Amino acid sequence: MIFDVLEFHERAVRTESHESVEEMRGLLVETLEGAGADPVVDDAGNTLATRTGDGYEPGDEAESGSDAGTHLVLNTHIDTVPPHVPFAEREGGAVVEGRGACDAKGPLAALVDAFLSAGVGEGNRLTLAITPDEETVQTGAAHLAGTLDADGFVVGEPTGLDVCNAARGQYEGTITLTGAAAHAATPESGANAIRAVAPLLQAMESYDEREARSASDGASGDDEEPRARGPDAHESLGRPTLTPTVIDGGEASNQVPEECVITFDRRPVPPETPEEFEAGLETHLSEWVPSGIDLDVALSPRETPFLAAFATAPDEPLVEALAAASGGEVRPFGAATEASYFAEHAPTVVFGPGDLADDEGAVAHSEREYVRREEVRAAARAVRDAVDALL
Incomplete structure (x- = not known):
């Protein structure tokens, strides 16, 4: 069977995969089998297929040195966010609309085409x-990480054909915040957890600025101006962000609230790790907590590791090959x-057709x-040409 990238893309967009990926995975497996590949579905639900060049033998990857050759991995996901948006066309068929059109069934179609057509x-x-399950808990990728023994990864996401070599986590x-409940008529007899929110929100705003001042003071003395960017700032990703997103506290209008919880979102840049951030934030906030209030900072439980920030050097052969093939800019990814x-x-690079957003607003997930x-x-041509150059 000859693979038609646009026909597969249309079938993929028409296939719902926001609640279950079973039908979409079946389409992918059927397509790969029809094109002569030999796909397998592993215990984590990943669909895997490998092409090898002449001279490769199973087990070569375990040998020391570089004699085992080069191994590249093309990765993206088949799940989509809800709700399903039906397939449609506009501009005389030049544009495909629908859930997954760009995130990530456009990249999927391009990567399948490159996988089947590139030279090895x-x-x-x-x-x-x-x-x-990229859109939810990422158990598939967590299962794969560290087991593929690859020399490079191309991850399909909508980048507008730019080559994204870095992303925030x-x-x-x-x-x-835990205080002591009391009658609202005698607030002084308790410890109001909600009152502690105001200084804590201010402290969250100053967290990264404080890290910048501390690093500057330690490196160059107190007589110099603080640096504009902290030690966690990245040359292309910039500063990390820390955003309060939900506040929940209090049970009754006539009761001093014993507990209040602030939920936050952190977008780190290299080299910050989740463990370092959790400890650093609690240390910083503890200096702002009012008397009588206990503080606890905790990252949310997850089945898989948090998504850490990453950055691949722009002069890596994978980055250069894909940028040369696509003509796209080398830049960070927005998510x-x-x-x-x-x-x-x-x-690792992130690459694919479509955009997260355009001049009118959100595109992906909208x-x-x-x-x-x-x-x-x-996108299919660019990945194929880059793989040809590297393999």
């Missing part, structure tokens, strides 16, 4: 690794992705999600 030289390998957590897991092990068909074709 002697001793080298090319793997297609498609995960089932994403953590979530809570700040729990956290499963690329985080793979970047711990090998150079009711107006769309992608241009020519971008899907262009």
Whole structure:
């Protein structure tokens, strides 16, 4: 069967995968089998297929040195966010609309096309690794990370054909303030947890600025001006962010509240780790807590590791090859992705057709999600050409 990238893309967008990926995974497996590949679905629900060049033998990857050849992995996901948006066309068929059009069935179609058509030289390998739950808990990617023994990863997401070599991570957590309940007629007899929120919110705003001042003072003495950017600022990603997103406290209008919880979102940049952030935030906030209030900072429980920030050097061969093939800009990606897991092990880039947002607003995850068909074709050509250059 000859693979048609646009026909597959249309079938994929028409296939609902916001509640279950079973039907979409079946389409992918059927397509790969029809094209002569031999896909397998692992215990975590990942769909995997590998092409090898002449001279490669199973077990070569375990040998020391570079004789085992080069192994590249093409990765994206088949799940989508709710609700399903039906397939539609506009501009005479030049544009495809619908859920997953760009996130990430456009990138999926491009990567499948490149996987099936790229050349694989002697001793080298090319793997297609498609995960089932990127939009939720990322168990598929967590299962794959560190087991594929790859020399590079191309992760499919809507980048407008730019080559994204870095991305912020994403953590979530809570700040729990605990005081003492009392009658509202005698507030002085208790410890009001809600009153403690105001200084804590101010402290959250100053967290990264404080880190900048501390690093500056320690490095150059108190007589110099603080640096404009803290030690966690990244040359392309900039500063991390810490955003309070939910406040929950109090049980009755006539009772001094004993507890209040602030939920936060953290978007880190390299080299920050979740453990370092959790400890650093609690230390910082403890200096702002009013007397009589206890403080607890905790990252939210997860089945899989948090998505850490990553950055691949712009002069890595993978980055240069894909940028040359696509003509796109090398820049950071605008959202956290499963690329985080793979970047711990090998150079990783995020690439694909479509955009997270355009001049009118959100595209991915919105009711107006769309992608241009020519971008899907262009993405497939670019990945194929980059793989040809590297393998």
